[in-house]
Amino acid sequence: MSPGxxxxxxxxxxxxxxxxxxxxxxxxxxxxxxxxRADRPRYFGLTAKDLRxxxxxxxxxxxxxxSRSIGMMFGGPGSAKSFLAMDLAAHVTRGAPFYGHNTRQLxxxxxxxxxxxxxxxxxxxxxxxxxxxxxxxxxxxxxxFSIASADCVQGLIEFIKHEDAGDGIIIIDTLHxxxxxxxxxxxxxxxxAIEMAKQLRDATGCTIIVCHHTGKDGTRGERGHSSLRAxxxxxxxxxxxxxxxxxxxxNKVKDGADxxxxxxxxxxxxxxxxxxxxxxxxxxxxxxxxxxxxxxxxETTQTGRRIGGNQKIALNALADPLxxxxxxxxxxAPLGRPCLELxxxxxxxAPLLENVDQRRRNERASDAIRKLVESRIYGHxxxxxxxx
Numbered sequence: 001m002s003p004g005x006x007x008x009x010x011x012x013x014x015x016x017x018x019x020x021x022x023x024x025x026x027x028x029x030x031x032x033x034x035x036x037r038a039d040r041p042r043y044f045g046l047t048a049k050d051l052r053x054x055x056x057x058x059x060x061x062x063x064x065x066x067s068r069s070i071g072m073m074f075g076g077p078g079s080a081k082s083f084l085a086m087d088l089a090a091h092v093t094r095g096a097p098f099y100g101h102n103t104r105q106l107x108x109x110x111x112x113x114x115x116x117x118x119x120x121x122x123x124x125x126x127x128x129x130x131x132x133x134x135x136x137x138x139x140x141x142x143x144x145f146s147i148a149s150a151d152c153v154q155g156l157i158e159f160i161k162h163e164d165a166g167d168g169i170i171i172i173d174t175l176h177x178x179x180x181x182x183x184x185x186x187x188x189x190x191x192x193a194i195e196m197a198k199q200l201r202d203a204t205g206c207t208i209i210v211c212h213h214t215g216k217d218g219t220r221g222e223r224g225h226s227s228l229r230a231x232x233x234x235x236x237x238x239x240x241x242x243x244x245x246x247x248x249x250x251n252k253v254k255d256g257a258d259x260x261x262x263x264x265x266x267x268x269x270x271x272x273x274x275x276x277x278x279x280x281x282x283x284x285x286x287x288x289x290x291x292x293x294x295x296x297x298x299e300t301t302q303t304g305r306r307i308g309g310n311q312k313i314a315l316n317a318l319a320d321p322l323x324x325x326x327x328x329x330x331x332x333a334p335l336g337r338p339c340l341e342l343x344x345x346x347x348x349x350a351p352l353l354e355n356v357d358q359r360r361r362n363e364r365a366s367d368a369i370r371k372l373v374e375s376r377i378y379g380h381x382x383x384x385x386x387x388x
Contacts (some may be wrong), residue, residue: 057255060092060169060207062102062359064250066233068167068205070197072175073248074212074222075238080246080267082115083286084238085171085211086122090130092169093138097343097350099248099263099288100366107137107168109160109206113177116142121283125270129285129382130341131327139163146180147172147196148189157203166205173211176223184224194231245289264289268331268382287383288342288366310356310368314349315377318369321348322387332381339386345369 058067065071073088075081091098095105112119119140127134141159146152160166172178175193182189197208215223221237222228229235235252239262247262267284275281318340325338333339349365356364373380379388 058104059102060104060106061088061098062362063256064098064101064234064236064253065169065207065209066254066256067104068201068207069233069254070194070201070208070210071232071234071236071252072210072212072222072228073236073238074214076214076240079238079240080265080284080286081211081238082173083122083267083284084246084248084265085173085209086110086126087286088209089138089169089171090126090134091343093135094132097346097362099265100346100362102362107139107163107165109139109141109156109163109165109168109170111141111145111156111170111172111178113145113172114174118283121272121281124272125283125285128272129268129270129287137165137168139165144180145172145178147175147178147193147200148180148182150196153196153200157200160204160206168206169209170200170204170206171209171211175210175212178210184228187225187227190225190227194227246286266382285382308368308371310353310364311371311375313352314345314365314368314372317349317352318345318385321345322385327384330382330384330386333379333384333386337379337386339384342369342380342383342385345385 059065060067073081073085088098089108089110090096092103092106093108095103097103119142123134123140141156145156156170160170176184179189179193182193184190184193197210200206201208212228213223214221222235229252232252233254234250234256236248237251238246238248240246241264244266245264246266247264249262250256265286266289268287269282270285271280271282273281321344322338322340325340327339327341328336330339346362346365346369349368350361353361353364353368369378369385372378373385376388378385380386
């Protein structure tokens with residue numbers, strides 16, 4: 001079966017035609033009476049009024065990942081892109097903020113094509129560190145998958161429909177492993193992979209994220225033919241900085257503000273059990289890393305450090321949740337000191353920043369908490385905060 005044949009079977013109406021039908025109150029040019037005249041126009045144009053009636057674009061991760069899009073997360077060896085992708089999947093399936101960006105709670109299908117034997121440990125490490133059982137709406141597909149195979153693509157579509165996992169995210173890790181029999185440097189072969197990804201998106205309503213490698217020269221971006229980047233709606237570059245720090249950067253966001261700067265994160269080792277010989281079994285978790293940034297401050301606390309209005313709001317908002325938290329003894333925290341997950345703290349503070357544009361509240365809440373850490377009012381390590 002050719003890729004074109006698969007499109008006709010699985011995608012009878014593309015996304016643009018669906019949008020046009022919505023704009024025209026449920027009709028399309030093909031719903032109109034057939035006009036047998038030879039001069040009948042082949043195409044149908046929308047007016048400005050029709051365009052204004054279209055729904056606004058939506059986001060899966062606000063200002064980073066648009067809904068029903070295709071994008072990539074790429075990085076070199078040791079950049080921890082797969083750990084970051086796992087963290088992204090866990091946050092979206094729970095609807096939790098991802099590095100200060102709001103997310104929509106949606107199902108995630110993670111197609112694991114590299115490192116299958118260690119993925120159990122990765123999932124267990126995330127759950128152990130965050131003390132959260134991930135929901136069943138996060139599914140991992142371990143069987144071999146080729147994006148060049150119509151049978152594989154159709155099989156994945158059928159699985160997603162069976163699990164009612166449409167309109168969510170499909171992560172393919174990695175693109176190279178899923179391009180069996182194709183040359184990623186060839187225009188034709190990369191074009192096939194892109195077209196099949198589009199068919200997967202259109203048939204399921206999902207956003208497609210491919211994890212990909214950089215080339216030999218990491219400064220020149222992702223590996224393979226340049227048509228890949230051109231076809232992407234968004235791109236997230238993951239880099240390793242020194243021995244401990246990594247960062248990610250949304251360096252392309254269609255219809256959004258791309259390249260908003262590097263976002264630092266780190267890996268922390270988590271023990272998930274003991275093997276048959278009694279040795280520790282470990283894996284890693286990607287966690288936000290507080291970065292230094294001197295900003296304006298206006299009010300002095302009992303520590304002698306000056307803080308701003310947003311920090312004062314954060315202090316007041318987090319006092320009770322920290323006091324009532326039943327989580328303690330996280331790495332770096334004093335013994336028995338109640339701790340709160342950083343993402344949860346951002347969720348609590350952001351809605352209270354009424355003087356901040358709603359689209360920037362998560363970012364400003366994160367900044368306020370970071371400055372409280374710098375002022376040594378809070379302690380922070382591995383994605384947790386506590387009263388210092």
